[in-house]
Structure formats: C-alpha cells, structure tokens
Amino acid sequence: MHITDLPTPQVLVDRPRLLKNIARQQAAAAAHGLRLRPHAKTHKSPTIAAWQIGRGATGICCAKVGEAEVFVEGGVTDIRLPYPVNPASAPRLLALMDRAAISIIVDHLDVARVWSDVMRRAGRTLDVLVKIDVGFHRCGVDPDRVDARAFVRAVAGMPGLRLRGLLSHAGQGYAASSGDELKRIAEDEAARLVALQLAARQDGIALEEISVGATPTFRFSVAQPGLTEIRPGNYVYYDRTQVSLGAASLDDCALTVLAMVVSKPAPDRIILDSGAKTLTTDAARGFDKPAGYGTILTDLAMPSPAAPDTSLAIERLSEEHAVVRALTGSTPLEPGDRVRIVPNHSCVVSNLVDEVRLVDGTEIIDTLPVAARGRIA
Numbered sequence: 001m002h003i004t005d006l007p008t009p010q011v012l013v014d015r016p017r018l019l020k021n022i023a024r025q026q027a028a029a030a031a032h033g034l035r036l037r038p039h040a041k042t043h044k045s046p047t048i049a050a051w052q053i054g055r056g057a058t059g060i061c062c063a064k065v066g067e068a069e070v071f072v073e074g075g076v077t078d079i080r081l082p083y084p085v086n087p088a089s090a091p092r093l094l095a096l097m098d099r100a101a102i103s104i105i106v107d108h109l110d111v112a113r114v115w116s117d118v119m120r121r122a123g124r125t126l127d128v129l130v131k132i133d134v135g136f137h138r139c140g141v142d143p144d145r146v147d148a149r150a151f152v153r154a155v156a157g158m159p160g161l162r163l164r165g166l167l168s169h170a171g172q173g174y175a176a177s178s179g180d181e182l183k184r185i186a187e188d189e190a191a192r193l194v195a196l197q198l199a200a201r202q203d204g205i206a207l208e209e210i211s212v213g214a215t216p217t218f219r220f221s222v223a224q225p226g227l228t229e230i231r232p233g234n235y236v237y238y239d240r241t242q243v244s245l246g247a248a249s250l251d252d253c254a255l256t257v258l259a260m261v262v263s264k265p266a267p268d269r270i271i272l273d274s275g276a277k278t279l280t281t282d283a284a285r286g287f288d289k290p291a292g293y294g295t296i297l298t299d300l301a302m303p304s305p306a307a308p309d310t311s312l313a314i315e316r317l318s319e320e321h322a323v324v325r326a327l328t329g330s331t332p333l334e335p336g337d338r339v340r341i342v343p344n345h346s347c348v349v350s351n352l353v354d355e356v357r358l359v360d361g362t363e364i365i366d367t368l369p370v371a372a373r374g375r376i377a
Contacts, residue, residue: 004338009257014361029056064081166207168192168212186217213232239342240286245285257340259338292315312325
C-alpha cells in the first residue's frame with residue numbers, strides 16, 4: 001500500500017530511519033560505558049520501547065504514572081519516572097511495583113517524607129533519585145538556593161526510600177545559540193552532579209547513579225566523566241527543532257506529517273489540511289531561530305539527502321488549516337497535491353493521533369497504535 005492511498009492528514013514514521021536512530025544512540029552510549037534509558041513520552045509505544053530495550057536500553061522513562069501503566073502492561077519491566085510524582089498516586093505506584101522495577105525523583109522534602117511514610121507502612125522500599133536543577137529552573141533542587149548536600153542527607157535517612165543517585169535535565173539546551181553553548185551546558189550539568197556526588201560521599205552516602213537526559217546535549221553529555229545513565233527521548237523521531245540545534249539532519253527525521261493541499265486562494269497561498277490538531281502550535285527552537293510550523297518536503301519519497309522546499313513557509317495554523325505562503329510569489333502546488341512535513345516538535349505530534357503509519361519510503365509497512373496517548377495523569 002502506498003502513502004498516497006491514505007486519507008490525510010496522517011502521521012508517518014519511517015521505520016528504517018527510526019531503527020537507525022535507535023542503533024546510533026545506543027552505540028554512542030555503550031561506547032562511553034553509559035546506560036541508555038530512553039524517555040518514552042516521545043513515541044508512547046510499547047512496541048518501540050521493546051525495540052529500544054532489545055537493542056540494549058536498560059529500561060525506559062515515563063512522564064506520568066498513566067504512561068507507566070501502559071508500558072508495564074506492554075511488558076516493560078524497568079521504568080523510571082523523572083517527574084515529581086505526588087503521593088496521591090501511591091496506590092497506583094505500589095501496584096506497578098508488584099510488576100516492574102519502578103523509580104521516581106524527589107525534589108521537595110515534605111513530599112519525600114510522605115513517600116517515606118507510605119512505603120514504610122506498606123512494608124516496601126521505593127527507589128528514588130534526587131532531581132537537581134542544573135539551570136533550566138523548572139523542577140529540581142537548585143544548589144544556588146538550597147543546601148543540596150543537606151537535602152541528599154535528609155533523603156538518604158528516610159525509611160522506605162532507597163536513594164539511588166542524582167538526576168537532572170538540562171532543558172535550557174533548547175535555547176542554546178550554538179554547539180559550543182550546548183557543550184558548555186552539558187559540561188556544567190555533569191560537573192554539578194559529580195561535585196554533589198563527591199560531597200555526599202564525604203557524608204558517607206554512596207550515590208550509585210548519575211543520570212542526565214536531553215536530546216540536544218546528548219552528543220556532548222556522553223563524553224562527560226562521572227555519568228552512569230543518559231535519558232534522551234526525542235532522538236527516536238527527531239524533528240525540525242533538533243535539526244536546528246545540530247542534533248540531527250533532515251535525513252534522520254523519522255516522523256513526518258502527510259498533508260494535502262485543500263485550497264489555493266491565491267498564487268502565493270495554499271492551505272493544507274494539517275492544522276494545529278495535527279502539527280501543534282509549538283514554535284521551533286534552534287540556532288537559526290526557524291519561523292513557522294514545520295519544514296515542507298514536496299518529494300514524498302524523501303530521498304537522501306532530503307530536499308526541503310525552502311520557498312514554502314507554514315505561517316499560520318487554525319485547528320484544521322495550515323496557511324502556507326510561497327516566498328517566491330507563487331507555487332505550482334494545487335489542490336489534491338500532497339506534501340510531507342517535518343514538524344517542529346515530534347513528541348507532541350505523536351500524542352495527537354491514535355496511531356501512526358510505519359513506512360519505508362512511500363510504502364506502508366504497518367499501523368502502530370500510540371498506546372499511551374492521552375495518559376496525562
């Protein structure tokens with residue numbers, strides 16, 4: 001079956017590119033003696049998680065307990081939630097612990113104390129890592145504001161919790177303006193964690209795991225001393241943002257959106273049927289600050305090297321419309337013509353559909369459910 005036989009819009013995942021991305025990152029982690037624990041929020045698919053684990057990943061990460069429930073049901077037996085899971089989810093987490101190795105992060109002492117009490121009363125031990133804010137200023141213990149060494153000591157002494165190590169996410173890398181800046185971010189992230197690990201050792205606390213994770217910094221983080229685990233997620237699909245950040249090329253992008261021209265109100269304007277409900281309104285980030293909502297490829301076969309149509313810009317999205325302007329004043333595309341779009345942010349796109357079509361070039365191989373779609377609690 002050919003992709004032109006499909007109704008549009010459709011989310012396509014090129015299996016050869018996907019498997020190549022999985023193999024490349026696994027090899028890079030292994031070459032530096034690191035455990036690779038991919039974040040599954042990108043693909044939300046137990047099938048793809050099985051491909052990752054089968055090629056050497058130590059387990060996966062999930063953002064929410066609902067995601068973890070889907071992956072445990074799908075056979076995954078080692079899951080880390082690098083998210084501040086509230087103890088209100090304790091009954092669900094305890095149920096998961098009966099079926100898989102589960103670990104979470106803590107970054108607030110009151111929350112950690114409640115988890116300690118829950119596990120003590122249940123006669124269980126929960127693996128935890130202390131999340132450290134390394135500059136993104138989202139979650140985590142900020143060593144510039146809080147005595148992180150004292151925080152680690154407090155958690156290490158809580159019954160029912162087994163402190164495994166430290167974890168961070170250098171999300172500020174998405175705002176980097178160059179590869180050199182990304183490299184500095186990766187170096188600083190690792191240095192902060194290792195310094196805290198050494199301080200904890202002086203307090204008699206052995207922190208076995210030092211875990212970092214972000215696709216933009218991956219290529220620099222693997223070379224940092226002292227790390228034990230790395231947790232990229234977007235690398236399975238990549239997207240326009242990762243291309244702009246130098247983490248990938250267009251030829252690495254496995255996820256695209258197949259769309260159709262449904263209207264041509266003017267010679268320099270066409271409308272695609274892939275609106276915000278397909279592409280999302282996420283802006284692209286990167287060194288060159290790309291504008292618009294995706295890169296258009298008019299050659300449906302996506303030969304290598306990929307040739308984007310730089311004369312077309314997706315300037316505006318409505319729910320079901322993508323307004324595309326021809327920067328040259330006109331475009332030969334007419335209603336009924338199809339294009340493929342590399343979206344700005346593939347993680348969000350995959351969460352917008354119930355299934356993706358696995359393809360090899362323009363041939364459809366299989367249909368893959370996005371099993372953890374919408375599991376936001």
